[in-house]
Amino acid sequence: MKKLLFTIIILALAVLGAGCSSQSGDKKASGKESVTVKVGISGTDTRQWDYVAKKAKKEGINIEIVKFSDYVAPNTALAEGELDANAFQTVAYFDVFIKEHKLDLVPIATTVLAPMGIYSDKYKDVKDIPKGAKIAVPNDASNQGRALLLLQTAGLIKLAKDFDPNGSIDQVTENPKNIKFVQVAPAQTPRVLPDVAASVINNGVANDAGLKPLKDAIFHESKTATPYINIIAVNAKDKNNKTLKRIAELFQEEDTAKFIDKEYDGNLIPTFVPLKNIGW
Structure with missing residues (x-):
């Protein structure tokens, strides 16, 4: 009876172990677990973020792009924890929105200017x-x-x-x-x-x-049109999150800027400036 009980316990542990292994099976070759980050955008154009996502993937960061059809939901979804970050809005829009809706969101990086x-x-x-x-x-x-x-x-x-x-x-x-x-x-x-x-x-x-x-x-407009530079926003509690900061760095690398210049043919201008330049 004891042997039978022991066998059942071993089998149960084996099943549990197999379950955990399958849940954490998405790992880099180095053995480090990857992490998934949800980034909200507005519209259907994902080209710039697809490019950044490919770079992030090599570092074990899976960027899941979540598309919205308006300019309200990406901020409310971020505030409610449904997203880890969003990237769709200008500084001017962001400043007014978070004040009116009393949201504790902050920018962690600038991205592009869509010049008027x-x-x-x-x-x-x-x-x-x-x-x-x-x-x-x-x-x-x-x-x-x-x-x-x-x-x-x-x-x-x-x-x-x-x-x-x-x-x-x-x-x-x-x-x-x-x-x-x-x-x-x-x-x-x-x-x-x-x-x-x-x-x-x-x-x-x-x-x-x-x-x-x-x-x-x-x-x-040029890069001096700071109210209209687009940003990556996160919850204030996550502003020092290493993974999110790394994604911001990957976006602001020179190769990303060259990709945007070529892919958008002047319709978007990569604009990477310090946060203090946009009033943060």
Whole structure:
């Protein structure tokens, strides 16, 4: 009886051991266990993260890309622990969102800038835009504020000192060329080009219209447009997590930048700056 009991115990331990072995079977050749990290993005374009994931895989980090169709769920999912990180939003959007929703999230790295541009069918330089000219700008708050900041950087207008990224036309304090602003839906900004001197078009809309900011715009955002640089965000408690920090490092390596430059042909600009440059 004792022998039978002993045999049953041994068999039971063997089964349990086999179960643990199968659960931890995803290991590197070195014997170190791999870890899976869920990164949320918005949209279906995973090219830059697929590239980073291949590099991470070699170090035992499995990046699982989780796609969302909006700009709210990736942050709430992160805050609720469904994601380990997300990478889809600009600094300006992030700062406003976490304040309004009282979320304890922080950025750990910058990634890319999707530059907004000033486009024209009539002029090759913003300096050539005449007095009294019409310039189309998006009519939604986030894009309009960004467009006005770009027009200020281009030297066409000046804005109030307390202007924020979601500001509007009524905060234009100086307009030496007496520019007439034509407010249109973002999707319409390329279509009105024949009717205006210039149009300020966001990156996604420009891309859909076959326009590339670095080639076709007469003026576009540069790396100094810090409110509009995209970031990798995590929960504050994870800001020093070694695995997440390593993923950020892999994204900011030179080969990743070269891949983005080639793959996106100027529609995205790799922009790796210290967190202090974006106010963190």
